[in-house]
Amino acid sequence: MSDQPVLKIENLTKTFEMEYGKVFLFGGLCAEIEKGDFAAITGPTGVGKTTLINIIAGLEPPSQGTVTVLGKDIASMDDAATTQFRGRNIGIVFQEPRLLADVNVFENVELPLVIQDVEESERRDKTKEILDFFGLTRKASVYPAALSAGESRKVAIARALVTEPHILLMDEPTGGLDASTINILTPLLRGIHYLHKGTILMATNSLNLARIASREVPITRPRIMMTCQS
């Protein structure tokens, strides 16, 4: 396990059937991410960065190739095993913050620990600690609708990190944010890598943001095979 890469992508392709034909994403992508790496998945909009994040997280199956996360082929596991594996080892920050609207910030951040059946006192301590790290303690009882875009992102990142996952997947963590919020979040992401010590994989089309990563996984443009109309 210690010699293995945390994430190994071999010959990965994802195919989508469209009205006009087939779209082939990734073109047989191969990549290896070692423990502690901070990798940026880069490429313009529409190349499949979100799809790649979803495949690594086991939320979508690949069409061809294998994705091995912490030594396990994620596509070969059944749904219950994938869900359990994801909950224990992978933290996900979606493109949108995807917070639960009917519960407050504290409960949103606490949710992964509730799912993992962590004891209540430990749950509360961990949640308080991470809210404190992100400077969100005063917002703990606030509902997501009352948060700014930057604060919502911070809550989403805190929620992904509260279980101390081996891998943190972030999909466009600064996407759709204004410049001043990006300026606040960027050093925070760098700080997370320093403190988290786990592996971080971040999908971004921002070159500035990709620069804070220690390595880059570029994705090539999709190949489109048009269907002949008779």
Next chain:
Amino acid sequence: MDLNRYLFTSTNRSEVLTALEIALSTTAALILGSSGFVGWFSLIMSAGGLLFGVFLVTMFAISLQVSSKEKEVAIMRALGAKGSTILRGFLIRLALVTICGCLLGVLIGYSLASLSAECSLLSVEAVGLTALFSLISCFSGGLVAAKRVLHLKIGEVLR
């Protein structure tokens, strides 16, 4: 694991309406079932039709509820919650709605049937059977709809 408080934070208006619909159908089935003025065949057909109606109503209501909670379910599943755990939450909620609706229907139906001279077949067995069939119809209708949470395409919902 108490995930229900994340999924169901307040009483849903559609749940109240579903319970009332179940109560109404159970009441109608009980009155019809205990009436002596129709033949046995038409009686069974009418009461059966009402209970099949309640099956469809519950299925539709729970289907709507699952659709309205699709994002929350997908987020929880993405964060590691098992589909079966979430399904259990929906089923507990469904059981509450079904039991409340059936009890209310039996109470109203029994009261009305007792007052009516036409309901000559009213008996404990008739009440019990109506309540049992009503419960089975509602719960099976809800179960068919609630099982959708197991097959949710999380990646697509969260895009």
